[in-house]
Amino acid sequence: MRFTLNGTPRRLNTHPMKRLLDVLREDCALTGTKEGCGEGECGACTVLVDGAPVNSCLVPVAQVDGARVMTIEGLRGRHPLQHAFVEHGGAQCGICTPGMIMASVALGKNPTRDQMKAGLAGNLCRCTGYAAIYRSIEATATEQNKGRNRGDRGARRVHKSQRKPVPSDRKARMPRKNAR
């Protein structure tokens, strides 16, 4: 089994029907991803597979062969959303938080309240009543618009294996610096 985990290529010898959640937590020792219900209801185990949020408790690891998997560890503690969840009370007990942040990452920049509600409908939170989570996401958008929080460079860094190859004709058309 080969896949890219948080930007690094991984090769694993494991049972193909093992849940992605268990592979991440046990085989890869990344315990940031939490198990809530184990039946796809609560979203605590949300990770990104090729950029899309999935419940890792419902995905057999065979299905991510060749895919890009991003967990909460992939944000390296430097993503503006992580900072905003701390600052604005988006995390209370914390069990939903890794999944909530991964689902929020998938919302993209400056989501509206309705987009947040729709995008986070699969992530249950018992503590916050969701309002503080919306405020945290909105604060991230505001901070980004202000051009602060440059700390997320690490999160955006793309491993060379994941970089899209530049089409050769485009490369040829790109003018070299100082070329006259």
Place this chain on the structure above:
Amino acid sequence: VELEIDRDTWQVQPISFLTVHEIGKAIHPMLATGQIEGGSAQGLGYALLEDVVMRDGRMANASLTNYIIPTTLDSPAMKVVLLENPYQHGPFGAKGVGEMPIDGPAPAVINALRHAGFDLRAIPATPERVMAADVLPASTQRTRKIRSKKISARSATSAVVS
């Protein structure tokens, strides 16, 4: 609390929620507010969704698949007002805040439904119960129908003092 009741499905959707809490001194106002919002969302779940089914002394619906708790789509916009009044016997003037927010929403929801003419006497106010509790006389039903397909209902939240 402000609710909307769908006349076809009898589903009750909370639209907005206002709550005032007298909690002594708020030591960390942001977390206290978050705690109250979370407790209120639980209280709304208790009022509208969360039905414990007991069978042979055991909970028959002990999973998130059939014991429904509020999601983002079930939680309304909430406004929390902290009424600070330092309590001399509490630590730094504080009182408890953890469990109390769950007390207000269910009475508020049921009061709103009763104002709108639903004779509800049990929670959760599931669509089945709301439909069965629709006891307004036909004349009032007509005016209600004309206004809109959705019935709106309102009540003052019960004041909660810890």
